[in-house]
Amino acid sequence: MHLLKMSKSRIFQICGIMVSVFMILLIIFYWDDVGTPHFYLHTAITRIQATHLPTMTNQNHDHPNSKKAIEEKMPSSKVDIIQDDLELTYVENTKGYQERGSREMEQTFNAISPSSLEEQLQGFDLGINSAKTKTALERIQNERKQTIKDICADSSFMFSGKNRNFEDIPNKELDHLIVDDRHGIIYCYVPKVACTNWKRIMILLSESLLKQGTPYRDPLEIPRDLVHNSSSHLTFNKFWKRYGKFSKHLMKIKLKKYTKFLFVRDPFVRLISAFRSKFVIQNEDFYKRFAIPMLQLYANYSKPPPSVSEAFSAGIKPTFINFIQYLLDPRTEKDMPFNEHWRQVYRLCHPCQINYDFIGKLESLDEDASYLLKLLNVEKLVQFPPSLRNRTVTSWEEDWFARIPVAWRRKLYELYKPDFVVFGYPKPTNLLFD
Incomplete structure (x- = not known):
């Protein structure tokens, strides 16, 4: 009798193992076949209900450094307002946020998977104000993508992380890859490169936020603080918590089948923009985290004012020289990586591991955004918001770098050289030689 019980127990154990193996094989086969959206049927996707959000108050409305004041005071030829350049401070009150459960996915992967770029290019009317034809824009994209491939394959040009495999990228370094499963899109956002409005576009397409119970239809209606709230987006770094050891496998499937894009900018101009928006305009968080250490280390202020308002009232601010000193200081990255607003694009978006389509x-x-929305076949759903920006902002480089020693400029170029080379920006020789 005892042996009979043992044999039955053994049979149950074997059956259990066989069932487990079968389920694992079924899951793997199912993921590879349909691209994973059905898995979302069992996964709650958080949405933020914006119905009861508090009124967003612009604290800088009457401040001399507010966006409105600067526009009024400066000649139009000197206005350099890009969506991310002047960051107005809003009253934040998370008590108004309410979470809503997600609705189930309605389509399989094959239904939402975008066609190849070649298929999407056939026969559409560009319909944008551009002197470039569809063929010219396609050629430009091919040249940009080929430059990345050539540099990534060039063993004579090395930079940190260039040769690692995608599987080796730490999860925390994948937080800039935003996924829209409804349309099969992945966007790597780069701060100071119109990322606020591109994030708005991704929110609108993925319907990840609701206003009074319905998804947003106008990207500019989405409040700025919600746009930059991490819970508003599904990003790759969240996959590990949801899918555990299967997360990298899932990411690779989406990278293979989804359309991937990013936007870049001249690296030195991006640094100027970052400095202006975070240290020329009052920003309490950046003042405490970065400006105070800069003032202490490079400006001989042993005890800077404790708040940004007190510092600005006293005329105490880090200079652009202090900012460059901070970037070049080898101590800066010992404790943590560069902040995302001045971290190199190759470290944010991994162009040698991810084959971007655009x-x-x-x-x-303007022309790139319109062209991309056509390629994604979403131009009828959303239009990229018009931008207010000075087209000659690159010419400001010499003015901003005039007081930076040439030796420092050269070191700074070496620090950001991968971004210049990988994304096809010319070497700023006018800044690097006496």
Whole structure:
């Protein structure tokens, strides 16, 4: 009798193992076949209900450094307002946020998977105000993508992380890859490159936020603080918590089948933009985290004012020279990586590990944005918001770097050289030689 019980127990154990193996094989086969959206049927996707959000108050409305004041005071030829350049401070009150459960996915992967770029290019009317034809824009994209491939394959040009495999990228370094499963799109956002409005576009397409119970239809209606709230987006770094050891496998499937894009900008101009928006305009968080250490280390202020308002009232601010000193200081990255607003693009978006389908540039934002929305076949759903920006902002480089020693400029170029080379920006020789 005892042996009979043992044999039955053994049979149950064997059956259990066989069932487990079968289920694992079924899951793997199912993922590879349909691209994973059915898995979302069992996964709650958080949405933020914006119905009861508090009124967003612009604290800088009457401040001399507010966006409105600067526009009024400066000649139009000197206005350099890009969506991310002047960051107005809003009253934040998370008590108004309410979470809503997600609705189930309605389509299989094959239904939402975008066609190849070649298929999407056939026969559409570009319909944008551009002197470039569809063929010219396609050629530009091919050149940008080929430049990345050539540099990534060039063993004579090395930079950190260039040769690692996608599987080796730490999960925390994948937080800039936003996924829209409804349309099969992945966007790697780069701060200071119109990322606020591109994030708005991704929210609208994925319907990840609701206003009074319905998804947003106008990207500019989405409040700025919600746009930059991490819970508003599904990003790759969240996959591990949801899918555990299967997360990288899932990411690779989406990278293979989804359309991937990013927007870049001249690296030195991006640094100028970052400095202006975070240290020329009052920003309490950046003042405490970065400005105070800069003032202590490079400006001989042993005890800087504790708040940004007190510092600005006293005329105490880090200079652009202090900012460059901070970037070049080897101590800066010992404790943590560069902040995302001045971290190199190759470290944010991993161009040698991810084969991007579209590389846009801020210098040609309007035509690139319109062209991309056509390629994604979403131009009837959303239009990229018009931008207010000075087209000659690159010419400001010499003025901003005039007081930076040439030796420092050269070191700074070496620090950001991968971004210049990988994304096809010319070497700023006018800044690097006496």
